[in-house]
Amino acid sequence: MRASAMLALCAGTIATVSGGLALRAGGTGPEAWYISRASGLVAFTLLTANVVLGLSMSTGIGKRLLAARMSYDLHGFLSVLTLVFLAVHGGSLLFDGFFAFTPLTVLVPFVSPYAPFWTGLGVVAGWSAAIVAASVRVRSRVGYRTWRQLHYLSFAAYVLAMLHGISAGSDTAVAGVQALYLGSAGLVTTLLLVRILAPRNSRRPTASGARTPAAQGR
Amino acid sequence: MTTNWLRAGVAGIVLAGFAGTWGYIRSVDDASAPQAETVSTLAGAVTAAGATPPASPTPASPSSAATSAAAAASTTPTATATARATAAPATAPGARTSRGS
Numbered sequence: 001m002r003a004s005a006m007l008a009l010c011a012g013t014i015a016t017v018s019g020g021l022a023l024r025a026g027g028t029g030p031e032a033w034y035i036s037r038a039s040g041l042v043a044f045t046l047l048t049a050n051v052v053l054g055l056s057m058s059t060g061i062g063k064r065l066l067a068a069r070m071s072y073d074l075h076g077f078l079s080v081l082t083l084v085f086l087a088v089h090g091g092s093l094l095f096d097g098f099f100a101f102t103p104l105t106v107l108v109p110f111v112s113p114y115a116p117f118w119t120g121l122g123v124v125a126g127w128s129a130a131i132v133a134a135s136v137r138v139r140s141r142v143g144y145r146t147w148r149q150l151h152y153l154s155f156a157a158y159v160l161a162m163l164h165g166i167s168a169g170s171d172t173a174v175a176g177v178q179a180l181y182l183g184s185a186g187l188v189t190t191l192l193l194v195r196i197l198a199p200r201n202s203r204r205p206t207a208s209g210a211r212t213p214a215a216q217g218r
Numbered sequence: 219m220t221t222n223w224l225r226a227g228v229a230g231i232v233l234a235g236f237a238g239t240w241g242y243i244r245s246v247d248d249a250s251a252p253q254a255e256t257v258s259t260l261a262g263a264v265t266a267a268g269a270t271p272p273a274s275p276t277p278a279s280p281s282s283a284a285t286s287a288a289a290a291a292s293t294t295p296t297a298t299a300t301a302r303a304t305a306a307p308a309t310a311p312g313a314r315t316s317r318g319s
Contacts, residue, residue, distance in 0.1 A: 034247070035240060038243055041239050042235055046232065069221075070220065070221060073224070073225075074224060074225075078228070081228070081232055085236070171246075174246065
């Protein structure tokens with residue numbers, strides 16, 4: 001309950017600040033555009049952090065840094081935070097006075113008034129992240145195998161989000177943003193290689209169907 | 219309890235990061251937007267020197283400025299950012315209509 005309250009507080013704060021400032025700008029100023037860009041970069045950073053945390057957990061590296069239960073809890077919390085910032089990323093575009101975004105063009109891939117293809121990849125990435133987050137909640141109902149297959153969507157979400165950011169983002173030329181993309185790709189690729197090359201029996205502690213803290217908690 | 223502190227800490231860091239990124243993006247855009255003063259100063263210098271400006275690609279009216287901005291916006295994200303900054307003062311209903319979708 002406390003976690004839900006904290007999450008609601010967090011989401012409410014962001015929505016209030018972002019929406020309020022966007023509305024104050026009258027819908028024609030660039031503030032909504034700034035909010036969208038900033039929240040997009042934060043969402044990508046959160047997605048990276050969550051993919052890295054997930055890979056760390058599955059490779060066993062995470063256990064040395066954080067207790068298993070805390071890792072699972074943080075993993076779920078980061079996924080929700082990512083969705084919150086994705087909502088702000090898309091939602092703030094509705095207040096932008098430059099492009100005529102509508103709820104339809106924000107939610108449906110490849111119909112955006114700006115860079116339809118690259119923006120569409122971002123929409124698909126967002127939906128993929130939402131499906132992965134939702135699959136955790138229904139894991140006990142869909143079964144381990146289905147949950148695991150759905151969880152692989154997170155890699156698709158990550159790659160699509162990066163392509164979307166690089167190609168449609170206004171800040172790709174900024175050195176700090178380039179460093180973010182390079183660092184993110186390097187970290188995820190390294191951990192992915194570790195996971196692929198690691199002995200199989202050392203990275204499937206819950207494959208027997210045992211309920212993990214994540215499954216128990218949600 | 220520890221988990222709650224962890225969540226609160228993460229949420230705080232993320233919110234601070236969001237605010238910082240927002241401010242940074244705004245400052246970068248403000249710095250890169252062409253200043254009206256600079257443009258008028260340059261125009262004045264050209265006139266004072268008695269030089270005839272070449273057939274300028276510079277838009278002569280707000281509506282043509284908006285059209286050029288829209289054309290630039292359709293190319294790259296960077297061009298879009300520039301176009302947004304340039305076209306902002308011309309805002310105008312015309313500008314929005316011409317950008318359409």
